[in-house]
Each structure stands twice: as C-alpha cells, then as structure tokens.
Amino acid sequence: MGKFRQAIDNADLKEIKCKNRRFTLSIKRENPTLVSIDKFFCNCSWEELFPSSMLMAASTACSDHCPLLLADATTPRRRAQFKFESFWPRFPRFHETVDHAWNRLVHNACAFKRLSIKMARTTRDLKIWSSSLFSDAKLQFHIAIEIILRLDVAQESRNLSTPEFNLWGLFKKRLLGLAAIEHARKRQASRLTWLKLGDAGTKFFHAKIHSRRRKNFIHSLQTSNGIATSHEDKAAAIFEHFNSVLGSKGAHPRTIDWSQLQLPTITGGGLDNPFSEDEVWKAFYQFYCMAGDDLVALNSTLVVLIPKKDGATIVSDF
Template identity: 60%
Template sequence: MSWSVRGLNAPAKRSAVREVAEAHRATILCLQETKLETWTQAYVCDIGGLALEGCAVLPAIGTRGGAVILWNKNVVCVDTHAIGCYSITAKVSKTQGDDSFWLTTVYGPTDDTRKEDFLAEMVRAAPPMGEPWMINGDFNVIYEARDKNNLNLNRRLMGRFRAALDRAHLREIKCKNRRFTWTSECQDPTMVSIDKVFCNTEREALFPAHMLLAASTAYSDHCPPVLANSAAPRKRPIFKFESFWPRFPHFQEAVQRAWQRPVNHEYPITRLKVKMRRTAADLKIWARTLFSDAKAQFHLACEVMLRLDVAQERRSLTPTEFQLRRQLKQRLLGLAAIERARKRKASRISWLRAGDAKTAFFRLRSTPRGVKTTFTLCRPIQSLMSLMKTRQRLHTSTSATCLAPGSAELAL
C-alpha cells in the first residue's frame, strides 16, 4: 500500500492512516510527504500498530517531503535498504520462502528545476539486470496526456519521465477502479494521476496474480493505491471480546439472557458451540448500544468518499455532493481521534505513555514476572527432620555447657 498522506504531525492523522492500513491488512506500507524531520518509536507505533514494526525513514527537510516504509516482520524481512534524496530502496524477502524483490518508494519534488535530479536518481536506483524490482510513490510528474483531465501539460517533462522509465525497464501497473489519484479539492477540480506503481518484467512474473486498486482518499487529497493478491481468500470477521466490558452495567444480564436460552441438541459440544455463538452475537448488539461505533463510521465515510471520488472523474459533482465530500474529510479526522481515545480508555494499563511499549513498559512488567516464577528449593521431609534433630542436640549441649559448674570461669 502506497499513500501520500500530506503530513503526519497530528495524532488524528496518524490514527487515520493506521485505520486504513489495518482495514486493508497491509503487509508493506509506503508513505510519502510525511513532513516529519525526526522520527521516534512512538510515531511507528501510532502508524503501524502491532503489525508493522519494521521501519526505514527518509527524513523531511523542515516540513517538506519525507517518506517511510513500514513492514510486517512476521511476513517479510528487509535485508538492506538505501536512503537517497528523494527515495528509499529496500531488498524485501518473504520469511517463508525464497522469493525476494527490490522495492523503491519515491516522493518527487514539486519544483520543476529539481525534477531532472529526481529522474536521474530513479534510474540509478535500478537493481542489477534480472532481479525483480517495483517502484511506487508520489512522482509529481506524468508521462501520458490521459493522466490529467485538462490540456495544461509540460510535454518536455513528460518526455523526460518516459525516457527515464525506458532506461530503467519499467512498466506501469494500471489501477483497475480509478483513473486519477489526486484532485485539487475545488468545485471544478484539476485531477491528475501522479501516484503510480511501476515494475519490471521479473517482478511481474514473480507475482502474476496481483491486482492494483485505489482506496478512498480519506482526509488526504491523494488516494492510496493498494497492490494485493486477487486470488487470496478473504478472512471472515472474528468476534473480539473487550476486557473492559465486565466493568459496565448490564453486562452480566446480557450474558445470562444469551446463555439461558434453550438449545435443542443432544450433543454437549454442539450445545456449547451454539451458546457461545449466541453470547457473542448478543454482546455485539449490547456493545453497539453502549459505545459510539466510531470505527465503523470511519470506514463507512471512507467508502462514501471513494464513491464520490469515482463520480468526480466522470462528471462534476453537484453542490450538495461537493459539500458532503468536504464535510466527510473534516469528519474523518474527528472519528479517528475518537477511536484513538476509545482504545486508550479501554486499556487496562492507564499509565502507559506513547513510546513506552518496548522500553520502560516491558522492564516494569518483566520484573514482577521474574519474582513470580522464582520458586524456593524444597527439601525432602527426611532431610528436614534430621536437620531439626541436629539443631535440637546442639541447643541441648550448649545449654548444658553454659549451666555446668565452672563454666563461667572457663568462658572467661
């Protein structure tokens, strides 16, 4: 998944990126225009969560540019990576299997005077011949006239970009559901396809069943292209029990009503399965009445945003649709902030601060665990009885010596 996020300084924006990445179950997340000059472990946890722990960063210059690659260490591993002026190149390999490829994410400059250097760096990032390579990101330049919805084109830069792609032996992976990936956010917008994914023939032969689809723009003005295996089976949603539910009223009543309903089946295991399924369904309904479902509203707003983005490519939006799209972009950040606050409220450890997840937190939690797992050496009962008899004899002999005549002179 690749996304030009237009800055990650606000916690609500980081939460929104995390929600979108988790919804698409991203294994590798490439972000451009982060506008972060310094990165901390707290930023990685806010964006990647528990899944995306690996990180390679291209720092921003002040509040301009910047890029980052996050990956799931349980699925893929990055053997080596190189940081350029406009790009990050990494060698990615699967943890289970021998498949590996080169991955480059770029953020092209908006200044036309620096685009020549950007294209030259893109060509230099190409791996040796015969090795799979994929490049994605916000290029800020096009190579075809159909990638823009008007005729305000820079033909010279288009030719340079096309020549650079030919020298690097790259071909574009076409998006299946969107024509443009950026919009100027106005009533009569300028739309351009500048967020692209390219690969060479070796990378295309390595993963032939992959398909590129564009997700919703969410709060940004760029839509994120998502490259996924079209043949992969989708997982069914599972029930997740929140540990803080028993502290709220009417929880016990909801569980008791679901559990006491009769089940007409002769096998105990089947009756238990039905009761557990009924309890999970009733708890879902109970939780919806008690808590605001900000996460579902967030993804519903993203879906409506995607429908409006697709409609905007074919026709001009009505004033009502344009106003709705603008309000949804503002609402998305608020919903992401609410979901972030709910997760912190649901945590059983309220003193945990941002960035402590792998430092002070584990040291403080591991110390009492070590004490709990320390056991005193227990001796056999015969050894304890002999030890008690020996101590009793020593005590008796010492008392007799001290009470004997002349013992005081002997002691002196």
C-alpha cells in the first residue's frame, strides 16, 4: 500500500471524489459492512480539459458494488430516436402491428415517397405498441434502482429497519426480471449477436460496448485556438473546416493529358444533343420526388466524421 501511494504521488495524481456516496461496497446484512474501495484519479492537465466532469455512484442493483459513473455534466441532450429492439418479435401482436402499418394504402406515385411513408407509419405504430408493453417496465426498473440507491445511502448512517430491509430484498428480486429486458437491449448495443446468455457478463462483452461508444464519440479536437472539448466549440470547428473546404476550388499543379490514354471515342450517339423541355421537366420531377416534396432538402448535407487513422485529433483526420 505504501508503494501504491508513493506511485500516486510521483505521478501527481489526485482523487476525483464521488458526489453522492461515501462507500462503494456494502455487504447486505442486518449490520452491513461498508467499505470505500473503488477510486478515480486524474492529473491536473486532465482536470483542466474537463473541468465540469462529475463522478456519481449508481445503486447496488445486482451486486454489492455500486457502479461509478464519470461524465461531463454539460453534455448536450440527444434527440430521441427510434430504435428497433431485437427481442420485440418474441412478444405478442408484433407481426400484426407491422403488417397493419406496412400494408395500408399509400396515395403517391413516387416509389421513394411511398417507402418513406411506410417506414414512418411502421415506426409510429411500433412506438405505440412498445409503449403499451415496455414503458411501464422501464419506469419500474428505474424506480427500483432509485429506491435501492436511497436505501444504500440511508444504510451508511443507520441500520435499516425490518420493513426497509424486506423492501430492499423485494426490489432486488423484482429487479432481476426487469433487468432481463435491459440485458437484451445491451446485448443488441454491443453488436455481438453470436453471444449466448452466459457470455453477456464477460469482460469482452462490456469492453465491446464501451469500445463502440468511445469510437463513436469525439472527445476533443485540436484547433488553431487550442483544444475544443465542449459540444459548441467542436461543432464550430467542424463547421468552419467543411465550410472552407466544400465548394471551394483549389489550384491543381498537375493535370491529365487525355490524348495519351488513347481512349476509344463514341460518334453518332447523340450524347451532345441539347436537352428537350420534356426531359428537363422529367429530371426536375425525379429530383422533387427524391427530396420528399421539399426542394430545400436537396441543399441540406449530413456530414458523418469517420476517423481516417488512429489517434485522430484534428478535423482533417476525419
């Protein structure tokens, strides 16, 4: 232990204190054993990059240990999106809901528009169907976690009464059934569909989920003004980069001499004939249908940043 403390001092590390708990391990007995054995450390440079980070403890839902959650308190809220759950087809009236939504008549001549309407109808009906089955289960799951957390906190300062201790045991058992649905969601989030039920608790399973989250999240970007860590600063840096790159014409020091390639020529094919007015209107109508009856959508662009190399730090690395 002395060497460990010396190593912490030599590395100039400091502990990140938990905001809502004093102990991280509680062995459930009438007279519980409370120990603080889980710690988070950081250096001054990391603390300057993430000044609003916060360490919170969750409930001891399915273990004697309480998970520690380290996150940025200023993280922007994500807009709710529809996500298909892999366990839905095993529940009643799933296939009937999809058939009813998909086979309803759509009055539109454009194939792209019909497909968009069918997908939107199916999404809306599945949301209504799933909320009637799983919304209450999810609410019960979070209520059980919150009650267990409050009992954990109360146990640190006093012994639980007999009704409180029995309530704690009841919610622990109830939570196992509710966690089965959450387990299926996490299994789908890991993208490891070949895992069996007993493999879900392995370190590889959880490492795969965390790896995907870290891979999809851009923690920071190196800019000319420093390091951007907040959502607003990163969005501004990305917009400034692509605004200067897209649509701009750069100088080309070299070109291609097409005559040296000796490509075959096509004569008499009518490729250079002028377009007729009917052809122009047909092309315009196809673009109009592809845009979903909204021409403004043709000028909108969705940029997805994919790292081109490991350790990408600047916008041009994506």
